[in-house]
Amino acid sequence: MPQRLSFLGTNLPYPEARVVILGVPLERTTSWRGGQAQGPNAIRAASDSVEFFSHHFRKDVRDARIADLGDLDPYRSVEEILAEEEAEVARILRDGKIPVVLGGEHTVVVPAVRAARKFGPLQVLALDAHSDLRDEYLGLKLCHATALRRAQELVDNLVIVGARSFFGADLEEPWFAEPPSFSQKLKPELPLWLSVDLDFLDPSLCPGVTNPEPGGLSWAEFLGILRELRRFRVIGMDLVELAPVWDPSGVSAVCAAKILIETIAALWL
């Protein structure tokens, strides 16, 4: 029987799943170089090369019962795509499951957070090289460069780790934290949405992103963040901005697949 591309080759039906992957290959408001539309399928293909077992967290991610819904149709208006994403994430949460949104550009965090916010107070932890805190960029209120500003307006707390690219005034914002101490800014009582822009990692490790920025986090620092996050109730995540065309080695897509495996093992098993 022919098999469609899916994360870790899963063909688990949605009703049986606990963790649900949804691809949103949105690539519309790119300011420099694109390539994020290829992100979700590159992560699925790269997941073939990695083990199901996380030795850091001693868990087999197959036990998380992962389903992969495939990608939303990107050949529509941005508004239609984001509205469908919001409805899908809300449905997954309402069914008591954990949504994992694969971008696409960072804009996809906004409908995901809007959906999650319907269920009560919420905080967001963003791993990102860029502050993404502009109010408007190139005339757009909703785009990759304003994504965390729009998310921040929706939630009760925001913490950004890994930021090293600022436009100036954003440096005064209270949202930024360093890897060792970030969890002190999170509120233990609030559910948490995790937004991972792959460019938080150092480009020597993960160059296949649209806006690489030197001086990023290491893999060990990422695992340390996951260990801290186990004290919080993380209800879903997005993983965005993989642009595999900029990394012929393919290691960036492997990093993305491995981020999902370690996150699932750390937080949802």
Ligand SMILES: [Mn+2]
């Ligand atoms: Mn970024």
